[in-house]
Amino acid sequence: MTFKVTILGSSAALPIRGKHHSAHALNVHEQFYLVDCGEGTQTRMMECGINPLKLNAVFISHLHGDHLYGLFPLVSTMSLWGRKTPLDIFAPAPLGELLSCMDNLLGDGPVFEVRFHAVDTREHAMVYDNKVMEVWTVPLRHRVPAAGYLFREKQPALNVRKEKIDYYGLDISQIVAAKRGEDITLEDGRVVPNDQLAYVPYVPRAYAYCSDTMPSGKIAGLVAGADLLYHEATFAAADKQLAKQTGHSTTVQAADVAQKAGVGRLLIGHFSGRYKEMSTLVDEARTVFPNSEEAVEGRCYEIPIKRNF
Amino acid sequence: MTFKVTILGSSAALPIRGKHHSAHALNVHEQFYLVDCGEGTQTRMMECGINPLKLNAVFISHLHGDHLYGLFPLVSTMSLWGRKTPLDIFAPAPLGELLSCMDNLLGDGPVFEVRFHAVDTREHAMVYDNKVMEVWTVPLRHRVPAAGYLFREKQPALNVRKEKIDYYGLDISQIVAAKRGEDITLEDGRVVPNDQLAYVPYVPRAYAYCSDTMPSGKIAGLVAGADLLYHEATFAAADKQLAKQTGHSTTVQAADVAQKAGVGRLLIGHFSGRYKEMSTLVDEARTVFPNSEEAVEGRCYEIPIKRNF
Numbered sequence: 263m264t265f266k267v268t269i270l271g272s273s274a275a276l277p278i279r280g281k282h283h284s285a286h287a288l289n290v291h292e293q294f295y296l297v298d299c300g301e302g303t304q305t306r307m308m309e310c311g312i313n314p315l316k317l318n319a320v321f322i323s324h325l326h327g328d329h330l331y332g333l334f335p336l337v338s339t340m341s342l343w344g345r346k347t348p349l350d351i352f353a354p355a356p357l358g359e360l361l362s363c364m365d366n367l368l369g370d371g372p373v374f375e376v377r378f379h380a381v382d383t384r385e386h387a388m389v390y391d392n393k394v395m396e397v398w399t400v401p402l403r404h405r406v407p408a409a410g411y412l413f414r415e416k417q418p419a420l421n422v423r424k425e426k427i428d429y430y431g432l433d434i435s436q437i438v439a440a441k442r443g444e445d446i447t448l449e450d451g452r453v454v455p456n457d458q459l460a461y462v463p464y465v466p467r468a469y470a471y472c473s474d475t476m477p478s479g480k481i482a483g484l485v486a487g488a489d490l491l492y493h494e495a496t497f498a499a500a501d502k503q504l505a506k507q508t509g510h511s512t513t514v515q516a517a518d519v520a521q522k523a524g525v526g527r528l529l530i531g532h533f534s535g536r537y538k539e540m541s542t543l544v545d546e547a548r549t550v551f552p553n554s555e556e557a558v559e560g561r562c563y564e565i566p567i568k569r570n571f
Numbered sequence: 572m573t574f575k576v577t578i579l580g581s582s583a584a585l586p587i588r589g590k591h592h593s594a595h596a597l598n599v600h601e602q603f604y605l606v607d608c609g610e611g612t613q614t615r616m617m618e619c620g621i622n623p624l625k626l627n628a629v630f631i632s633h634l635h636g637d638h639l640y641g642l643f644p645l646v647s648t649m650s651l652w653g654r655k656t657p658l659d660i661f662a663p664a665p666l667g668e669l670l671s672c673m674d675n676l677l678g679d680g681p682v683f684e685v686r687f688h689a690v691d692t693r694e695h696a697m698v699y700d701n702k703v704m705e706v707w708t709v710p711l712r713h714r715v716p717a718a719g720y721l722f723r724e725k726q727p728a729l730n731v732r733k734e735k736i737d738y739y740g741l742d743i744s745q746i747v748a749a750k751r752g753e754d755i756t757l758e759d760g761r762v763v764p765n766d767q768l769a770y771v772p773y774v775p776r777a778y779a780y781c782s783d784t785m786p787s788g789k790i791a792g793l794v795a796g797a798d799l800l801y802h803e804a805t806f807a808a809a810d811k812q813l814a815k816q817t818g819h820s821t822t823v824q825a826a827d828v829a830q831k832a833g834v835g836r837l838l839i840g841h842f843s844g845r846y847k848e849m850s851t852l853v854d855e856a857r858t859v860f861p862n863s864e865e866a867v868e869g870r871c872y873e874i875p876i877k878r879n880f
Contacts, residue, residue, distance in 0.1 A: 360677070
């Protein structure tokens with residue numbers, strides 16, 4: 263029951279040698295997702311051992327090139343590799359029009375189905391779910407419509423304790439009822455409360471991606487309790503005015519969101535190229551939220567399984 | 572009077588680790604041009620010490636992603652860097668529509684003027700010139716409309732030999748006339764033929780870029796005498812059928828074009844990822860045209876100045 267995030271790129275818009283534009287790869291229960299897709303993402307995926315053909319869905323936060331321009335070549339490569347599985351792409355609406363425009367003008371469109379889903383960047387809404395996970399939009403505050411994404415495991419089905427099955431001599435129908443959360447009445451009339459029979463196998467985990475954005479209390483509320491939060495911190499604390507002018511956050515502002523949201527761990531990135539010492543930026547964040555780290559490109563951040571039994 | 576080509580990328584469509592999609596950077600008399608612009612071209616330019624802001628024009632051969640998808644982020648970066656100089660882009664017509672479509676849908680278009688020029692891929696026509704160079708389209712034979720480009724120095728102005736000025740006591744008007752190619756009549760009635768006074772300072776040089784294409788006698792005719800020819804060789808000689816099916820050339824076919832065209836030097840590239848030994852491919856080409864080489868990524872190929880005096 264894997265839940266991990268690989269930072270393919272987390273550099274700000276102006277390219278820096280050896281760094282890469284925004285793209286995070288998620289592995290949730292061996293299903294694969296991409297959040298943002300800057301130029302070179304397909305190469306970064308290969309370098310990090312992530313097979314583009316295994317992608318289930320791509321979530322784009324906003325339509326600035328440094329979060330988007332790797333998508334077209336990635337789709338093209340999947341097509342050349344003969345992908346058959348449809349690919350879901352979630353993004354602000356104009357991307358859907360642009361994809362159609364490209365198909366019409368360039369020809370040689372993908373040989374697999376691209377299912378485009380326009381997200382409303384003003385709403386906190388569930389846009390995707392499967393058996394084990396939901397994805398929710400998180401309205402961001404940037405210069406253009408932008409949404410973060412919250413990846414949250416669903417509450418798992420109850421497991422029934424094997425030793426209790428034997429102890430009480432439960433039959434199949436009683437085991438199924440216990441898995442549904444019901445108390446069980448034994449043949450002798452005794453009632454066994456469900457929590458003595460069944461347990462939640464793990465506590466749902468959550469990862470939130472918030473880039474690009476100015477800080478916001480609303481964001482903090484929506485990502486509250488996430489185990490791992492990636493929040494952009496384009497600027498150092500001293501450059502607060504610049505952050506405001508450009509619709510970005512400082513290190514301290516990102517940490518403040520993490521602190522208000524009570525997340526487990528904060529990753530900061532999207533640092534402006536003007537800063538040479540990443541450790542100084544992380545130190546700034548730690549003054550507000552000690553469990554802050556740099557989102558290091560190529561590194562994989564795992565959220566370990568949590569049990570409350 | 573530099574004339575050199577830097578291979579930023581020359582890999583075929585399917586991405587290969589450590590290789591890059593098509594893009595060649597030209598420096599002709601310290602003016603800079605780009606031919607094709609695969610994903611990651613801006614990064615490759617920086618790695619090769621070529622400043623994107625110095626680009627005069629971009630020439631796109633055809634609208635397959637591996638020759639194109641680096642253009643949007645490159646334009647975006649130049650805009651973020653505050654480029655003011657207009658940029659000329661030459662390509663098949665649909666790219667112009669796509670650029671408009673992107674401007675309309677994504678907003679935040681470039682802050683400098685992008686001057687799009689649709690090229691007719693069926694014509695051999697001069698599409699660009701400046702004081703020292705002309706660029707001509709070379710119709711290619713691919714699955715989609717495609718044009719190669721021939722970069723040809725113009726015939727330079729004549730230089731007048733200093734020692735002859737002194738010897739004949741030429742005045743300014745006679746020097747100017749000699750530079751125009753005229754014979755000079757001296758005061759004593761003697762006529763000095765122009766070729767005794769003036770000389771061509773260098774023989775115009777030419778570089779031709781032909782990718783992607785099937786081989787063609789017509790191409791050979793159009794690039795005849797080029798000092799340097801880049802011709803794609805996606806397939807080994809044994810895979811001739813595959814080359815034909817996909818609208819590409821083999822090593823031997825590329826070399827045959829070079830031989831027919833009587834070029835100085837042949838660079839082959841755009842090799843399919845199925846081949847592991849580039850030297851074998853080059854050896855195949857050399858059986859037909861001995862002066863064949865691999866277009867090695869990151870390498871700069873200079874055409875030295877040629878004088879015929």
